[in-house]
Amino acid sequence: MKLAFIGTGYVGLVSGVMMSHLGHHVICIDVDKSKINLLKEQKSPIFEPNLESYLLNCSNQGRIEFSHGYDNKLSEVDCVFITVGTPSMEDGGADLSYIYEAADKVAQHIRPECVVVIKSTVPPGTCQSVQNLLIKNGFKNSVVSNPEFLREGSAISDFLNPDRIVVGTSDQHSALIMEQIYLPLINQGIKLVFTDLITSELIKYASNSFLAAKIAFINEMADLCEIVGADVEVLSEAVGLDKRIGASFLKAGPGFGGSCFPKDILALQKLTMASKGQFLLLDALITANQTRADKMVQKIKAALSNNLKNKTIAILGLTYKAGTDDLRSSPSIPIIEGLKKEGANIIAYDPKALKNVSKYFGSLDCRNSSIDAISDADALVIITEWPEFKDLDLATAKKVMKGNVIVDLRNILNPERVISNGFEYHSIGRRKLTS
Numbered sequence: 001m002k003l004a005f006i007g008t009g010y011v012g013l014v015s016g017v018m019m020s021h022l023g024h025h026v027i028c029i030d031v032d033k034s035k036i037n038l039l040k041e042q043k044s045p046i047f048e049p050n051l052e053s054y055l056l057n058c059s060n061q062g063r064i065e066f067s068h069g070y071d072n073k074l075s076e077v078d079c080v081f082i083t084v085g086t087p088s089m090e091d092g093g094a095d096l097s098y099i100y101e102a103a104d105k106v107a108q109h110i111r112p113e114c115v116v117v118i119k120s121t122v123p124p125g126t127c128q129s130v131q132n133l134l135i136k137n138g139f140k141n142s143v144v145s146n147p148e149f150l151r152e153g154s155a156i157s158d159f160l161n162p163d164r165i166v167v168g169t170s171d172q173h174s175a176l177i178m179e180q181i182y183l184p185l186i187n188q189g190i191k192l193v194f195t196d197l198i199t200s201e202l203i204k205y206a207s208n209s210f211l212a213a214k215i216a217f218i219n220e221m222a223d224l225c226e227i228v229g230a231d232v233e234v235l236s237e238a239v240g241l242d243k244r245i246g247a248s249f250l251k252a253g254p255g256f257g258g259s260c261f262p263k264d265i266l267a268l269q270k271l272t273m274a275s276k277g278q279f280l281l282l283d284a285l286i287t288a289n290q291t292r293a294d295k296m297v298q299k300i301k302a303a304l305s306n307n308l309k310n311k312t313i314a315i316l317g318l319t320y321k322a323g324t325d326d327l328r329s330s331p332s333i334p335i336i337e338g339l340k341k342e343g344a345n346i347i348a349y350d351p352k353a354l355k356n357v358s359k360y361f362g363s364l365d366c367r368n369s370s371i372d373a374i375s376d377a378d379a380l381v382i383i384t385e386w387p388e389f390k391d392l393d394l395a396t397a398k399k400v401m402k403g404n405v406i407v408d409l410r411n412i413l414n415p416e417r418v419i420s421n422g423f424e425y426h427s428i429g430r431r432k433l434t435s
């Protein structure tokens, strides 16, 4: 089939490349010329493991092309996926202007029977209003909702092995086209859930909010573990072994970030308020995550005898999780801001994010390796769970650091190893070990 993707951000680029890998002919369109130029050279504008090799393969087989304008090629496609961003507005609601802009431009080029799919995360009711807009332009089908569940860092395997594919449509023709598009995955036994537009749109918010709630829950449980002297790692494993709960998304840490969870829970809260409903659990989860960074700052301050003035703190890891170069809504941003406000000097290192730092931190003293960053530091704080930090050479670290404090906000270090190398170890809810 011939498919088009409007927007080569995270969702659009990964889905476009992988649809091409499944055998479809794909055209990816983006208004950003520099991104399209990179892609034409088979280079990915984002870091995602293995994406570039799939891109190269599909390009070599002539099944993917890139364009920076809405051109006539759109009139040849069977289905257009709208995958533009829906960022938060100041009041927390989702900004849908890119969706409407894309739909408007798409309407000027597609055939009346082309299927239009919204893959971006959009509040319930959006697909219907896009459909109303398209109908005015002679469009004959219903718009389809097909939310995406890819995670950054594991997007390729998430695409190839999804837990389910969700399709919202009331139109038989569109349903058939969607089935054909996903046939290679359906043939592997992946379940396709058909539903109406509103339910499909809400499924995405429900999934992200529920996962965010699991994280917020285990984070607060970790705080309680610290108070009563329990161990959150064992607790999390044992709780997760209950099949009704499940082991994933129970890793305590500095709070969830990224371009999805924080934005989506706010949009769901806004939607609930606009419909005069109440979602108390969601309100609590938002507050829990928003106050997390300050708790982390207080934890680091307590580890340094309650005084951060003129202390040098080495931050290892800036991205919101490992496996990505993305700094959007990373907990590192408010944590570093809070530490600076307390008078600390910050020196940072991240294996992937350094090129994006100025956009999110203004001026931040960054080094090119962990050892460079921790030299002469009073404390070392791990914010992102990059595997290389797990294997940090602690004997060398002890020699080059001025102080002996390690605050591990991801619980990735081995506490015995840390202590036996002469450090004080502070974690998120692990049982305290002393030397």
Ligand code: UGA
Binding pocket: 121, 148, 149, 150, 151, 152, 153, 208, 211, 215, 248, 249, 250, 251, 252, 253, 254, 255, 256, 257, 258, 259, 260, 261, 320, 321, 322
């Ligand atoms: C999330 C969802 O997991 C995807 O299914 C969804 O498609 C995507 O949002 C989206 O809406 O586009 P992503 O933001 O890439 O994916 O990252 P996650 O792996 O879900 O992690 C989100 C945050 O939660 C990170 O800051 C991570 O460190 C944190 N987290 C995750 C924890 O603190 N503990 C955990 O146990 C799991």
